[in-house]
Every structure is written in C-alpha cells, then in structure tokens.
Amino acid sequence: MQVTLKIQRFNPEKDSAPYWKEYTVDMHPNDRVLDALLYVKNHIDGTLTLRSSCAHGICGSDAMRINGVNQLACKSLFSKVGNNVTIEPIAGLPVIKDLVVDMEPFMEHYRSVLPFFINDDPPPEKERLQSEEDRLRFEETTKCILCACCTTSCPTFWATDAYVGPAAIVQAHRFIFDSRDQGASQRLEILSDPDGVWRCRTIFNCTNACPRDIKVTEAIAEVKKEILFNKL
C-alpha cells in the first residue's frame, strides 16, 4: 500500500519554527509506522531524527503522536492507522529535533515520587514472602516502560508542567500497593501536593494512550482514595 506520511520537522540549527513535510512510501499493511520512518531516514532523508531501540513496544523510545494520538511507532501498524498518517512529537515537552523531545522534565517528575523500594528492615536470608494475592495487587503498574505516552497526552500536564503527571503516579502506585514496601506514607505525602494527584481531572487520555494497556486513570484514582481514606 502507498502511504503518505506527514511529519513535523524541526532542526534547531536551521529552523525558527517547526514545519510539515510529506513523504510517500510503499508499505505493507502489517508494517509498523517505525518501519516507514526508518525507510525515510535510510533511503530518502537521513536528517529525519527520532528515537527508537527495541522496535517491539518494550523499551518506550519511540513514543510519538500519530494521527493525533500518542502511541509507540513500533506498535502502530498501517492496517490500524491507515495510509494517511500525521506524525508529531509527543506534546508538552520541549522539542529537541524533529520527533525527539527533551525527556528530562518527565524524568524529574518520575524521580520525585521516590520510585524505588523502601524497606529498612534487615532482609531475611532468602526471599521476603508475599502472597499471590498481594503480588497481584500492584501487577498492573509494574508494566510501565516510562515511554511518556500518558503524561504527554494529558491536557492538565500541557497546561501545567509542574503537574507530576500520570506516569510518575503509576510508578508511585507500583510501590504504594506493594505489601513489602514501607514508603507509602512518604509517597502519598508527595502526591497530595497541589501539583500531585489532585491535578488529575479524570480525562482518561492517559489510559487510552498507554501502549502497555495499564488502566492509568484507575491507578491514579486508587492513589487519590488512599490519600483520602487510609494513609494521611
């Protein structure tokens, strides 16, 4: 199938503002948008710049806005997105070049929620025991790959970049609901800040955008509930 890609281009060394450029390429319906982007880069215009690595939805490098919806280019097949495809960088983070954004503000929010296991008790000789039920309690949010599809689809984040954002809350959720962890109250304290969970207006863009099918809005709601009724 013939595919037209309309790609937002921006080279900080040459351009004062982003512009659109179109490329037409032959693709198979089962090809990924990433395949087409790499075809353009390899055979038409080597200056086209994007991040990609694993190419099968595990590393989270190639989050971009495809036909207005955040997704991973390596998980978007032409059979799904059609043959007229608009591709932009994810929104709300500064664009470095073409489809590459500065991830640092996103990572800063991530680091702010104490995204690591906290348990100061001396560990047992073998594993800490955890029931299957307790383990499943936070299964969903362990799947996050930090691609930023959720946070950069959130209108609240676009409006207020101080908002910690869905991804950071998902990462906090993974520990708050882990029966082995002892840092929940510290994390809930951080997330009860005005720029924490309460900025979430349950718009559900994050849940729709997540390439790992995490129910992000629900996870945020669980953290809100925990702040209200349990830990604080």
Add this chain to the structure above:
Amino acid sequence: MQYHYHKHDVIIVGAGGAGLMAALYAGKEVDTAVISKLYPTRSHTGAAQGGIGAALANLEEDHWEWHAYDTIKGADFIGDQDAIEFMCKDAPDVVFELEHMGLPFDRTPEGKISQRRFGGHTNNETKKAVMRACNSADRTGHMILQTLYQQCIKHNVNFYDEYQMLDLIMVDGEARGVVAYEIDTGELHVFHAKAVMLATGGWGHVWNITSNAHTLTGDGPALVLRHGLPLEDMEFFQFHPTGLFKLGILITEAVRGEGGVLINGKGERFMPKYAPNVKELASRDVVSRAIYMEVMAGNGVDGKDYVYLDVTPETVNHYFEVDDSRLPNGEIRKIDDHFVQTKLEDISDFCRTYVGVDPTKEPIPVQPTAHYAMGGIPSDIDTHVLANENGDIVPGLYAAGECGCVSVHGGNRLGTNSLLDIVVFGRRGGKVMAKDVKQKEFKPIDAEAAAAKVRAELDAILNNTGEESAADIKQEMKDIMTKDVSVFRIEEGMAEAVKKLRELRERYKHIHIDDKGKRFNTNLLEAWQLGNLLDLALVTAEAALARKESRGAHARDDYPERDDENWMKHTIVYLDADGKVTLKYKPVTVTKYQPVKRVY
C-alpha cells in the same frame, strides 16, 4: 579543540543489567558514573522475558551443581567450568538480593519466588525438565532493569544519559578513560577514570532476522578490537528457535516451558524426533537446527521457512497427557486461557499486535532469530579484560554481560542464564573495580589528543562525499551473514562471506551521510556504528570458517561432528587496522566434567 573533561574513579559504559548492577556495587564505595547511549530503562535487558535461572528449589528438588552441569552441557563443553560453577553457585544469593531490592517476582502458593521450566535445565537424576527459572510473568528482564535503575536512583548513581562512547583511552596498555559524544549537543566529553567497564550488550543486527534492539551495535567489542585487543569465541552466536515470523521478535522459551509445542506444516509435533527426553525443552541450538531441518525437508508451514508454536490449551493439555507431564503434587498438568493470558501476557500482546494471532486460539508462526552472542570480550571471573590467549590482564579494563566472554555460555547459552550472567558478573565486577581503584591513583592522559582523534574520525564521516549508502551496506552485510554464517554453515559459503565482507569494508570507506549538524545527529552515529558491526561480522565469519567441527551454535554441514581432540579450545581473534585477522586459541578450563555426547 573543544571538549568537556570529567573525572570519576569508575566509568561504566552501558546501562543494562550488567552495567547497573556494577554501578550499584562500585557506587557504594567509589565515585562511579554510567555512560549510556540510551536512557537506561531503554536498555535491551528489558526485553528479556522468561526468567532468571537459580536453583532455589522452591517447587521441587534442585541443586546449583545440577544447574552448573546443565550449563556446561548446554555450552557443548566449551564453557569454562570454573566460571560456570561460580555463576550457578552465586545464583540463589543474587536472586534473593534482587527480591530484597523489591523485584516483583511471581509467587508460589506459599509466597516464595515462583519458578518455571526452561530449555536444557534438568533434574540431573531423572533427566526431566526442572522448575528453575525465577520469573515475573513474561517480563522478567523488564522487572530486573526497572528494579536496578530504581535502586540506582535511590543511591544517587551518576548517569550520563544519551552519551555515545566513541573511543577508549588506552595508554601503555592500560585503560584510563573513555571519549563520548553527547548526542543532544554533538559535543565531546573526555572521561578520565581509574577503571572502565564495558557493558554494551550484543550485536544481533549483524543478521537480518533478530530479536535484538536497533541500538545493539557491539560498540564495546569493536573498540576493543580497534585497540589491538582480542575477542573470544565469536563464531558462537545463538539463534533463538522461536522468533516471531519475519519480525524476529522474541517469543520466550517459557511458552514451551509452560507446555507449548512445535508443530510443522504437516501438523506433526517434530521435536520428539530430535530430543526424545525433553523434546521442546532441548537447548536452543538443538531446537533451532530442528526447525531448519524441518523447513529444509519441506515441512515448513505452506512450504515457507517457518513452523508453528502452539500454546493453545487444547493442544498443550493433549500433550501433557501424552507425555504424562505432572505437577509436583502428582496431578497431570493442565492450563487454560487465563493461564496463557496472565503468565504469557506480553507474548499474547505481541502476537495480537504484530501477526493478528490470539495464542489461546491459534498457533504462533515462528522461525529462528539471531539472539545472543556467546562470544565477546575475554575476561576472567573478576571481569578483568584479558589481553591475549595467555591470560594477561588489561589493567583498568573490565567487561560484563553479553559483550563479555567469561566464558559461561561456551558454544550455546541456556535460556535464563543471560539474566543470571548480567547480575552475577555485574555485581562481581562492581565489587572488584571498587577494590582495584582504591589501590590506584589516576594516571595521566592526553585528553586533548584523545578528543582530537575522535573528532577527526567523526569529521571523516561528516565530510565524506563518497557515493555509498550506509543503509545499503548494512543490508548487504545482514544478507551475507544470514545466508552464509547462520544456523548451518559450510566452507564455501563462509569463505565467500569473508570475501564479500571485506568488499563491504572497502565500500564503507566511501559512505556519505545527509545530516551534517551537531544536534541529535543519529545519522552520523548510525554510520559510525555500522563500522562496528562490519568489524564484528568479519571476525565472526573468519572464526567460524576456521573452526572445522560442529559444536553448540556453530553447526557445519561439512564437519557435522564435534571434534574434542582438535577443537575443544577457545578461539581468540585479533583484527588489525588493515583488516587482517589473526586467530589464536586457548584451552577450556575443565574442573571435573569431561565432555560426553550431548543428548536431550
């Protein structure tokens, strides 16, 4: 000549499992920094699926000695037995440490770490598959990578994210630092160090169909070669039997561990012919060869070069009955749709997304995929890089993980042993580097000259007006290697591959690139990385051509048998600046296991 200068006791290049584990350990005691061309959580450790091997015996009897013997046998007796024993003995402790770091392993009904069956891992007495792979659904690597990165944040490890290493700084045979390129700005950074660890991963993109990330370009091993140091056992590269058809995306061996069977185009389960005891759970080289032989015999699906991996509960439960496969409590094993969806959740997602197959209802189309480098930078158990076949150490240089060769995988790696390798030797390397650098002062480097050398190399690519395209050369390299240096090999084919690869290396000198800019110039970096892949392809083909036997992943039509008398030895390969390859050999370390014929 403009460059930035940094000084750290320890520099680790690569932020996968090995690099991060080393960083945690070195960072506890000395000033440590990690350079990574990706954000650390993008590293390919995250793509590992099925599990990490350790004889915890949480579900049935198991011993680290059994794990060690399985690994030695899996390696087709060319792994170093002292290193293998060290790794397997250390395995339970390192897995418990990961759990203490918060890693969310799946659990047994008693709340212990859950374990599953995997290829080549057996009860040494009954010869049946043993539950040894500690797992977290089918994203164990993701959990390990995330957990280690979380711990690095907790312990304030220094990271230089999206910095590409472009050179090692070697003075008088000693590693004293690294030159790296800040991808965002195009500026050069000289890192002065007392210890440099390479943990850069593999190079599967030398072949067409691969499970590897695009960014796995063998930067560490290629730079080692360029500094006149050797690589070890490069002819041993693992083709994982079950890559998703055409895409090469890994479909974990855990699918077979949980009962999945391989079916040819005639609808026959063919593995019992090749491995009567453990069938689908033979080691990967054996299963990959079986698939190729089925395809060659015209038994591929629709006459094509793939077969089916069937994990539909109906088929799996049928073969549990046929095989009399039982749970520890004596009941016949049984699975249902929910089991497949939860224990193999990511796999189910890949199948639905990329080939439109629901694995609970239909079989998955699979073919072997270039997966893992058993060879690499020779090191000792302490991760010290070795300068030659005599075992002399390169002061200041360390290697761990897939880019290294201790050698614990020999001719063929067992599934779950790569995740084990990275954490065991990452931890060991971190501790050893901390100890080594405390007894050592910073030695002088000429930072200006080091940066100027790299700048000149980059300028040579940027200013080249040749007619050749890097993308075309890369594709031709992949085609050559896939045709002639793949699952089955033969003298004429490999000789032809060597000749063609040499031509490609000449053409590579005349490539041009489009992007001449400073900011985020991936066009430039990919062109540079191609030079690494070409070097690694050449030494792989030359080492393979020279080894006149079949062992592990190195299978030759013209020398179909293993030849312990002449070839039970490691290859040590050098590549000089003119492209001349020199092959030397060194003995395999044997503790107590003499080679026997490998039967599964």
